[in-house]
Amino acid sequence: MAERENRNTVEIEEDKHGGVWRLYSSEVMAALIIVVLVIAVAFFVNKFFYGFDLPELSFSEPVVSDQYSGPGKKEKSFVQSEDWRLVLVNRDHPLEEDFDGELTELRYGQSVDSRIYPDLQAMFDEMRAAGLDPRVVQGYRTSEEQKERLDNKISEYMGYGKTREEAWQLAVQWEAEPGTSEHETGLCVDISSDSGDNESANAVWEWMDENCSRFGFIKRYPNNKSSVTGVKGEPWHYRYVGPEAAQEITAGNTTLEEYLGAAR
Numbered sequence: 001m002a003e004r005e006n007r008n009t010v011e012i013e014e015d016k017h018g019g020v021w022r023l024y025s026s027e028v029m030a031a032l033i034i035v036v037l038v039i040a041v042a043f044f045v046n047k048f049f050y051g052f053d054l055p056e057l058s059f060s061e062p063v064v065s066d067q068y069s070g071p072g073k074k075e076k077s078f079v080q081s082e083d084w085r086l087v088l089v090n091r092d093h094p095l096e097e098d099f100d101g102e103l104t105e106l107r108y109g110q111s112v113d114s115r116i117y118p119d120l121q122a123m124f125d126e127m128r129a130a131g132l133d134p135r136v137v138q139g140y141r142t143s144e145e146q147k148e149r150l151d152n153k154i155s156e157y158m159g160y161g162k163t164r165e166e167a168w169q170l171a172v173q174w175e176a177e178p179g180t181s182e183h184e185t186g187l188c189v190d191i192s193s194d195s196g197d198n199e200s201a202n203a204v205w206e207w208m209d210e211n212c213s214r215f216g217f218i219k220r221y222p223n224n225k226s227s228v229t230g231v232k233g234e235p236w237h238y239r240y241v242g243p244e245a246a247q248e249i250t251a252g253n254t255t256l257e258e259y260l261g262a263a264r
């Protein structure tokens with residue numbers, strides 16, 4: 001404080017009219033320079049470590065990756081169906097609100113929307129009667145869990161030396177962004193076999209592909225439809241849409257996007 005008072009006095013003595021202002025002016029300049037420096041440093045640190053396009057900021061602008069080059073443009077006038085079974089969740093259509101329905105817990109700790117449970121159970125009963133050993137390995141997932149999965153995938157790629165931006169580009173090919181995973185609806189299941197080996201899992205998926213539509217399920221991400229769904233083939237992922245829609249979609253060899261008129 002002593003020094004400041006001293007400077008003040010000196011300035012005033014030097015110039016009785018402008019001294020005080022000049023003192024302020026130099027302090028303001030110094031403060032401004034510090035602020036600019038802090039912003040510049042923060043900016044470069046941010047760019048260096050995270051890149052500019054943080055995944056969290058890109059909800060409304062889905063990244064178009066190689067396998068997501070469907071013809072035409074995004075259907076802008078799409079309106080979600082009133083039918084809960086037909087809710088569309090993908091990169092273009094994030095969930096509008098978090099799941100707030102009832103969940104039913106399954107044998108190995110996974111859970112699903114209680115409304116699809118009876119059909120799921122009936123389907124598994126029939127599969128088991130046919131000598132198969134199906135198992136739900138993933139059901140409902142919260143958006144926090146989805147975020148964690150994506151973050152882990154990003155870290156994994158960064159561990160291989162990718163920048164955050166590159167890592168994110170790669171990670172979103174495997175993990176949906178929070179709000180855009182169908183698992184957050186509780187209406188889909190990833191199915192494998194109890195034993196978990198390829199042969200028994202394949203047998204389960206083969207049975208599913210032939211029979212699941214009778215129980216209201218569809219194979220949601222067929223291999224040859226990734227340009228429409230935006231998701232690489234996932235033989236294990238089945239979605240409940242109700243028997244009528246399931247049979248139409250399966251018979252027409254089509255997708256939920258096409259069925260709802262929401263394909264790009």
Ligand SMILES: [Zn+2]
Nearest residue numbers: 183189190237
């Ligand atoms: Zn899945």
